[in-house]
Amino acid sequence: MSKSTHREDHLKALYTLGEEAGQESWVSTNAMAAHLDVKPPSVTAMVHVMSELGWAEHRPYRGARLTPLGKKLALTLVRKHRLWETFLVERLGFGWEEVHDIAEQLEHIDSVSLVDKLDAYLGHPTIDPHGDPIPTAKGQIADSRRLTPLLEWPHDKPCQVGAVKDSNDKVLVELTSLGIELGTVLRPEDRLKVPLALAEEVLVEPQSSQEISTNE
Amino acid sequence: MSKSTHREDHLKALYTLGEEAGQESWVSTNAMAAHLDVKPPSVTAMVHVMSELGWAEHRPYRGARLTPLGKKLALTLVRKHRLWETFLVERLGFGWEEVHDIAEQLEHIDSVSLVDKLDAYLGHPTIDPHGDPIPTAKGQIADSRRLTPLLEWPHDKPCQVGAVKDSNDKVLVELTSLGIELGTVLRPEDRLKVPLALAEEVLVEPQSSQEISTNE
DNA sequence: CGAATTTTTTAGGTCTGTCTAAAAAATAAA
DNA sequence: TTTATTTTTTAGACAGACCTAAAAAATTCG
Incomplete structure (x- = not known):
């Protein structure tokens, strides 16, 4: 990995953990070390950098x-990552469980015009294959959706899959094999088939328009 | 740059210079150092590796x-580079003078399935945006074209642009501004407009089919 | 509160690829 | 062919990111 790739990985880890914990909070060295799979002293060194x-x-x-500068840079990385994931799934035909590792490499490609052109080529997508919002070129996340964990959704109302939590590949494969993907409409009776372990990874929103049901 | 990126860069340099000099010949340390923009001792070290x-x-x-193993690996790198260049030009709309540096980064992305899917997505192209042949997944270069330097082509016969030599960006931009791109048909009178410095970068082949002329 | 535990940092070392300076080999010239 | 020049390699050092072990600070608990 290059110098900048290492820095960017630590930057993104700090961003991700910071978002999870809330704006004001401090991210611990141990948390970052665990997230990046390195030892704490390595994190201390990179935090100094x-x-x-x-x-x-x-x-x-x-x-x-x-x-603020760090956050802005982190958002451009997130943007690149999610645009590449979108490309890999929508254009190259990868499954949504296959793209994380490849996008992890692609996000470090250094070219502003590449990102812009990729964004345009994909039609300025607003969410990635996992339902995560794609920041704009200026680092704005405009996500107007109101996503709710599937397990908290009223049992008698239909809903639509809006996103999946950062899940391991297996969960995503199993969801796919149940016919559940982004945009899938889940009627009350559909939900009975979904194991709890999978259901808790799913975020839903009110049913919007013409969409697919699990029964094809 | 990662360990493998460095190795791959040296591998490709050795391949490129070896091709230029001929199969049997030995590539000098100095030549590699100049090509990679490092000092000779660094090359010696990497050659040992x-x-x-x-x-x-x-x-x-x-x-x-x-x-033979090294050559095979080098050809997969060349393949990746040229497929990415093709993607950048044909899908993202980059100019042929803009893509080398980006492809230089993209070629190091490590994913076999990515290359395969990209190749299929592009329709298994056989030449890249500069007219260079794209090796197959097995490392074969099947280039049946008989390319001739434009300056050696009979003055009274029309021809078609088949490739450009490894040129600097400026040459490619100037060719474009003269309406000369891959596949452009050059009639005897068209050639008069082409400055010598540009003409010597162009490789042509017999006119094949329905193609563009410089006069639109 | 004070002692034990956990967390974090510092200290010092490894690995990889780079460099400069000096030695060794090959080539060119007198 | 003997000397001078060029090329290449070796020797030794540096930069970056990682590690382990030990010290320092913070936290938890009796």
Whole structure:
């Protein structure tokens, strides 16, 4: 991995964990180390670098969090990742469980015009194959959907699959084999077939328009 | 750059220079160093590594050349590079002068299924945007065209642009602005407009079928 | 509150690819 | 063919990202 690839990976880890924990909070060294599969001292070292670069703020023995600049850079990475995932699924025909690792590499390709052209080629998509929103070129996430965990959705109302949580590949494969993909309409009776372990990975929204049901 | 990216860059340099010089010949350390923009001792070190990996043969103080395995690996890199260039030009709308640097990054993406799917998505192209042949998945280059330098082509016969030599970006831009691209038919009178410096970068073949002329 | 535990940082080392400077081999020239 | 020049390799050092082990700070618990 290149210098910038390493930095970008740490940046994205800090962004991701920071989002999970809430805006103000400090992300612990251990959490980042676990997320990146490295040892804590490596994270400390890279946090110092990110701090030098103005990407992150570091409170020794407390943790780190992104500066506005760091957050902006992280969002361009997220944007690239999700655009590439969209390309891989929609154009190349990959399954939604296959694309994460490849996009993880593609997101580090350094070319602004490439991202712009890819975005246009895909028709300026707003969500990726897992239902995650794609930030705009300016780093805005405009996600107007109101997603609800499937398990919290009223049992008697139909809904539509809007996203899946960051899941392992197996969960995604099993969902596919049940006929569940993005946009699938789930009627009350459809939900009975879905094992709990899978159902808790699914986020739904109110049924919108003409969409597919699990019964084809 | 990652470990494998560095190795792959040296491998490709050795392949490229070896092709230019002819099959049997040894590629000098200096030539590789100049091509890769590193100092000779770095090349020596990497040649040792490639030798360890079974990719290259090294005769101290003479040079290096690829083993059959090395050549096979180099051809998969060339294949990836040229497929990505094709994608960038044909799908994303880049100019043929813009794609080399981006493809240089993309060719290092590690995923066999990605290459296969990209190849299929592009319709199994046989030449890239510069007219260079794209090796097959098995590393075969089947280029049946008989390309001739434009300057050696009979002055009274029309021809068709089949390829451009590895040129700098400016040459490619100027060719484009003269209406010359891959497949362009050049009639005897068209050739008069082409400056020598550009003409010597162009390879042509007999006119085949329905194609574009410079006069639109 | 003070001791035990956990977390984080520092210290020091490895690995890989780069470099410069010096030595060795090959080539060119006198 | 003997010397001078060029090319290549070796020797030794540096930069970056990683590691383990030990020290320092924070937290938890009796």
